[in-house]
Amino acid sequence: MSFLEYAPAPESRAILNLRDEYGLFIDGDFRPGTGETFATISPADEKHIATIASASEADVDAAVAAARRAYDKTWSKMSGRDRGKYLFRIARLVQERARELAVAESLDNGKPIKESRDVDVPLVAAWFFYYAGWADKLDYAGLGADPKALGVAGQVIPWNFPLLMLAWKIAPALAAGNTVVLKPAETTPLTALLFAEILQQADLPPGVVNIVTGAGATGAALVRHPDIDKVAFTGSTAVGREIAKAVAGTDKKVTLELGGKAANIIFEDAPIEQAIDGIVTGIFFNQGQVCCAGSRLVVQESIHDEVVDRLKARLSTLRLGDPLDKNTDIGAINSLEQLNRVRELSRIGDEEGAERWTADCVIPDKGFWFAPTIFTNVQSSHRIARDEIFGPVLSVLTFRTPDEAIAKANNTPYGLSAGVWSEKGSRILAVADRLRAGVVWANTFNRFDPSSPFGGYKESGYGREGGRHGLAAYLKGAPAGGAARVEAGRAKKEVSA
Amino acid sequence: MSKRLTVPKTYKLYIGGAFPRSESGRTYEVATPKGDFLANAALASRKDARDAVVAARGAVKGWSGATAYNRGQVLYRVAEILEGRRAQFVDEIVQQTGVSAAVAGAEVDESIDRWVWYAGWCDKFGQVAGNGNPVAGPYFNISVPEPTGVVGVIAPQDTALVGLVSAIAPALVTGNSVVVVASQRYPLSAISLAEVIATSDVPGGVVNVLTGSPAEIAPWLASHPDVHALDLVGAGELDWIDLQIAAAETLTRVLPPESGTDAAAPSLARITAFTETKTVWHPKSLV
Numbered sequence: 001m002s003f004l005e006y007a008p009a010p011e012s013r014a015i016l017n018l019r020d021e022y023g024l025f026i027d028g029d030f031r032p033g034t035g036e037t038f039a040t041i042s043p044a045d046e047k048h049i050a051t052i053a054s055a056s057e058a059d060v061d062a063a064v065a066a067a068r069r070a071y072d073k074t075w076s077k078m079s080g081r082d083r084g085k086y087l088f089r090i091a092r093l094v095q096e097r098a099r100e101l102a103v104a105e106s107l108d109n110g111k112p113i114k115e116s117r118d119v120d121v122p123l124v125a126a127w128f129f130y131y132a133g134w135a136d137k138l139d140y141a142g143l144g145a146d147p148k149a150l151g152v153a154g155q156v157i158p159w160n161f162p163l164l165m166l167a168w169k170i171a172p173a174l175a176a177g178n179t180v181v182l183k184p185a186e187t188t189p190l191t192a193l194l195f196a197e198i199l200q201q202a203d204l205p206p207g208v209v210n211i212v213t214g215a216g217a218t219g220a221a222l223v224r225h226p227d228i229d230k231v232a233f234t235g236s237t238a239v240g241r242e243i244a245k246a247v248a249g250t251d252k253k254v255t256l257e258l259g260g261k262a263a264n265i266i267f268e269d270a271p272i273e274q275a276i277d278g279i280v281t282g283i284f285f286n287q288g289q290v291c292c293a294g295s296r297l298v299v300q301e302s303i304h305d306e307v308v309d310r311l312k313a314r315l316s317t318l319r320l321g322d323p324l325d326k327n328t329d330i331g332a333i334n335s336l337e338q339l340n341r342v343r344e345l346s347r348i349g350d351e352e353g354a355e356r357w358t359a360d361c362v363i364p365d366k367g368f369w370f371a372p373t374i375f376t377n378v379q380s381s382h383r384i385a386r387d388e389i390f391g392p393v394l395s396v397l398t399f400r401t402p403d404e405a406i407a408k409a410n411n412t413p414y415g416l417s418a419g420v421w422s423e424k425g426s427r428i429l430a431v432a433d434r435l436r437a438g439v440v441w442a443n444t445f446n447r448f449d450p451s452s453p454f455g456g457y458k459e460s461g462y463g464r465e466g467g468r469h470g471l472a473a474y475l476k477g478a479p480a481g482g483a484a485r486v487e488a489g490r491a492k493k494e495v496s497a
Numbered sequence: 498m499s500k501r502l503t504v505p506k507t508y509k510l511y512i513g514g515a516f517p518r519s520e521s522g523r524t525y526e527v528a529t530p531k532g533d534f535l536a537n538a539a540l541a542s543r544k545d546a547r548d549a550v551v552a553a554r555g556a557v558k559g560w561s562g563a564t565a566y567n568r569g570q571v572l573y574r575v576a577e578i579l580e581g582r583r584a585q586f587v588d589e590i591v592q593q594t595g596v597s598a599a600v601a602g603a604e605v606d607e608s609i610d611r612w613v614w615y616a617g618w619c620d621k622f623g624q625v626a627g628n629g630n631p632v633a634g635p636y637f638n639i640s641v642p643e644p645t646g647v648v649g650v651i652a653p654q655d656t657a658l659v660g661l662v663s664a665i666a667p668a669l670v671t672g673n674s675v676v677v678v679a680s681q682r683y684p685l686s687a688i689s690l691a692e693v694i695a696t697s698d699v700p701g702g703v704v705n706v707l708t709g710s711p712a713e714i715a716p717w718l719a720s721h722p723d724v725h726a727l728d729l730v731g732a733g734e735l736d737w738i739d740l741q742i743a744a745a746e747t748l749t750r751v752l753p754p755e756s757g758t759d760a761a762a763p764s765l766a767r768i769t770a771f772t773e774t775k776t777v778w779h780p781k782s783l784v
Contacts, residue, residue: 126633142625237748244745249738256748413747415773432777442779449632453640457773458725459748464774467630467640477766 006319009326011113015100021051022189024059024213025196027066028206033059035214040189043110043332044323044367052189055212060181060221063210067152067179068227070207075179076149078205080136087132087174089202094125094167097198101191105163106323108190110332110368111286113324123448124167130450131171134471138176141468147475149177150253151229156219158235159185159334160289160390166192168465169232170209171450176474178230181210183222187335189213220246228252230474234291237388237414237459255463255473257291257455259388260416263409264294264445265431267402268303270421274443276310279394282419282445284318284372287333288392291460292417294445296378296385298408301398308376308396312357315372320361330361333368333391342370342391349375349384354395380411388414402431410436415457419445438464508684510539510708511691513552514701520544525709527685530595538684541709546676546717549705553647553674554723556702561644561672569619572669575697576612579605582693586686590657593683608662614763615666622670622768635782642772644672645750646725649718651711653731653760657683661690663761664730665704667768673726676705676718680731684708711735719743726750726771730761 021037023030033053040049055063075083094101101124102117111120138147153173157165162184173180184192196211212218216239223231223243233243234257247254264282266275282294299307323331333339350356354375361371370391378385378395385395399405409418418437422428432440438456441447448454453469455461463473508527509516523540539545560568579586583605590601623641630638648668653660657680665675679687691706707714712735718724719740727744729737733754741751752770755761 241745241748244748245742248741248745248751258748428779432775438773438775440775440777442777444636444778444780447632447634447636447778449630449634449638451630452632452638452778453628453630453774453776455774457645457775461748462750462773468628469640469774 006327008322010322011103011106011324011326013103013107013324015103016107018050018104018190022193022213023053024055024063025193025211026059026063027210028200030196033213035059035218038186038215040108040187042107042367043187043334044364046366049108049190052213054214055183055218057221060212060218060225063181063212064152064154064222064225064227066207066210067181070205071151071179074205075208076177080138080177083174083177084132084135086202086204087128087135087171090198090204091125091128091132093198093201094121094128097194098122098125101163101194103324104194105191106331108188109159109162110323110334112328112331113326114328115286120161120164123450124163127164127167127171127450131175131471135175138471138475141471141475143472143475144477147477150474150476151178152227153178153180153230153232153474154222154225154228155180155182155232156223156235157182157184159188160286160291162188163191163195165234166195168234172465172470173230173232173474174208176471178474179208181212181222181228183212183214183219186215223247231255232473233257237461240461253473255455255465256461257463257465258416258459258461259414260291260293260456260460261296261386261388261412261414262292262294262417262419262437263296263298264419265405265409265421266297266299266303266307267405267420267422267424267427268300269423271423271443272303272306272310275421276307276314278419278421278443278445279307279311280314283394284315284330284392285446287331287370289334289338289390290446291388292439292446294417294419295389295393295395297394297396298405299396299398300405301400304396304398308374311374315359315374318359318372320369320371321364330372330392333370336368338390339368339370342389342393345384345387345389346373346393349378349382349395352382352384354378354382354384380408386412402427406431406434413459416460417441505536508536508538508688508708510541510545511688511695511704511706512545512549513705514695516691519709520548527593529592535592536685538688538708541678541707541714543714543717545707546714547721549676549707550647550718550721550723552702553676553705556674556700557644557646557672559700560674560703563672565620565623568670568672569616571698572612572616572619572666575694575699576609576616578693578697579609579612579690582689583609586658586689589686589689593657593685604656604659608659611659611662611763612666615670615768618670618768625765626769626772626774630776635780637779637781638776640774640776642671642769643775645771645773646673647723648673648675648726648728648771649721649724650675650677650728651715651730651732651735652677652679652687653755654680654682654711654734656680657686658690660731660761661687663763664728667763668728668771669703670768671772673771674703674705676707676724678711678714678718679706679708681709681711715740716743719749720746722747724749726752728752729754
């Protein structure tokens with residue numbers, strides 16, 4: 001047994017008490033969907049987990065109607081203090097059931113249990129706790145006196161952080177006084193349905209949160225529904241573009257958190273040990289299925305060989321396998337469809353002349369797996385340097401001068417995040433200033449916090465989630481980055497005064 | 498003694514700090530409400546719009562890189578120069594719109610005051626819109642607003658000056674550059690304002706003024722990938738939903754049309770609408 005071999009240490013699934021079949025969560029109760037049911041499977045072994053209802057247009061209608069009723073009759077009349085107390089309850093219930101949620105998430109998504117247990121679920125609780133406190137303090141959010149909720153929010157979330165994205169969407173929406181219809185991703189509905197049970201335990205009034213499972217058609221029906229006032233979407237830029245077109249001419253307020261192709265810039269004076277760790281966290285966290293992943297390594301030419309050698313050594317120690325094993329570093333790719341995309345773009349990387357290196361991992365027989373991979377000799381024009389791969393694949397580019405590093409980093413239609421590594425403070429600040437990205441991690445990467453705004457420049461979308469800015473996305477009068485109505489009158493007086 | 502023969506002005510476009518004619522060679526007639534000839538304004542083309550976007554894009558780096566204090570002084574200087582040419586603007590508004598000199602004077606005064614109001618925001622907006630964030634970990638974390646980039650503006654069509662000023666000034670506060678399509682009916686004040694801007698230390702390309710048909714030019718601005726935000730405040734009479742759909746192709750930020758006397762009224766939201774929030778993290782633990 002080498003130092004890399006460990007005995008299996010799987011987290012027990014006994015903590016889960018799953019039903020065989022889940023309906024739609026509408027108006028406080030589960031009910032069957034009128035669409036065709038579908039199965040959610042474990043991407044690690046392709047085994048059936050549960051049968052899931054699919055929401056038809058009629059079901060989406062019913063969910064929106066429930067949300068509207070709850071908004072008109074209950075939620076909009078409730079004090080901010082009481083709304084906040086419900087959110088605090090939810091935060092506590094998430095903490096109480098944290099282990100169960102982490103196991104369910106790793107089972108359904110394929111991510112390592114150490115990530116769902118130590119990152120996803122704790123952040124979910126933190127998100128509800130943070131926004132709970134805002135509910136009775138909206139007057140202090142810097143958006144004018146007594147800012148008003150928008151009404152009913154339609155929210156569509158991705159499969160990479162299923163429960164965390166749910167929290168990013170629902171917590172600020174409810175704190176600001178909106179009600180919600182949320183559609184989880186087709187391949188990862190499980191934790192959203194467990195969350196619905198938590199809402200029942202919290203005794204949240206019926207209809208305040210409705211969860212409709214299904215595929216793309218369900219999401220399209222939701223964002224196009226005439227009776228929603230807000231669309232919040234996290235997912236691909238292609239779908240985000242369609243949503244932006246679909247809401248054109250309407251009064252719907254929109255937040256779009258879309259794709260990314262982040263540059264992680266390593267200067268020769270970087271703290272190298274930390275930088276190697278940061279590069280690994282940047283692209284191999286959650287199997288690289290992260291919109292803000294540091295998928296382009298932009299490294300100063302003088303240290304390229306050293307960085308790549310150290311990276312390979314480090315990646316060779318990562319353990320790929322059972323997501324429920326506490327020792328696992330790299331879990332499964334979420335779906336066959338996604339695995340095929342990662343494979344296809346990697347094949348194109350080969351064809352375009354980049355050099356592929358793959359960590360020597362034993363790939364399990366069943367399930368969807370892709371070993372950590374590095375492409376060197378990548379040019380800015382290569383598709384693996386331009387397209388979002390959304391997998392554990394790092395493209396390495398080089399630079400000689402800071403200007404070249406910045407130009408390469410910004411040479412993308414995306415602008416979600418970026419990283420910069422240097423021990424020189426003035427250089428960090430100057431480079432951070434010039435990076436066209438909504439989040440810049442300096443000497444760190446992939447850090448998230450409910451108080452910290454997150455969201456993109458350019459084609460990575462608009463609006464912010466997290467912090468005071470994230471609250472503004474669910475209140476009237478405050479721009480979400482997209483359409484905004486100006487507050488006429490008040491400021492005008494200041495002019496003439 | 499015979500009456501002195503006046504020297505009329507040739508009204509051209511304002512692109513990249515220069516005053517070119519439309520590359521198309523086209524003009525259109527601007528007349529008083531009674532139908533008397535006033536001037537031939539340039540009828541800007543698609544090519545003019547693209548040239549303006551190129552100029553605007555080139556100007557973003559310098560303007561957004563200037564200190565907020567500097568931008569504030571430059572915008573304040575626009576107000577100073579406008580004040581000095583008050584009589585000219587009053588005359589022009591009277592001629593184009595037919596209002597009384599008193600009404601035109603009030604519009605010019607309001608326009609000057611709005612420049613002053615926005616000028617003062619330059620070095621304060623970041624404090625109001627930004628945040629230090631108390632994250633749960635040993636990190637320095639700060640959110641700051643940055644300019645979105647190039648803003649395409651369809652100016653309010655019902656006024657000659659105040660709507661135009663109200664649309665472009667807030668975009669300039671944080672360092673955006675602007676391509677504005679002026680009021681089709683009242684384009685002369687827009688070009689005169691460009692002369693004010695050209696002599697107020699506003700770098701060339703930061704403000705670009707097109708006159709002509711918004712219906713013809715707006716689609717090219719909406720679909721241009723280097724236009725990062727689109728202010729449709731004066732586009733209410735156009736097929737503005739189509740413009741919004743065209744803008745969606747590159748996730749361009751869009752402000753919808755407004756109508757009435759409060760259109761583009763001064764507000765913090767108007768500044769915020771053309772900004773992006775950047776959040777920077779740095780560990781506090783590496784010692």
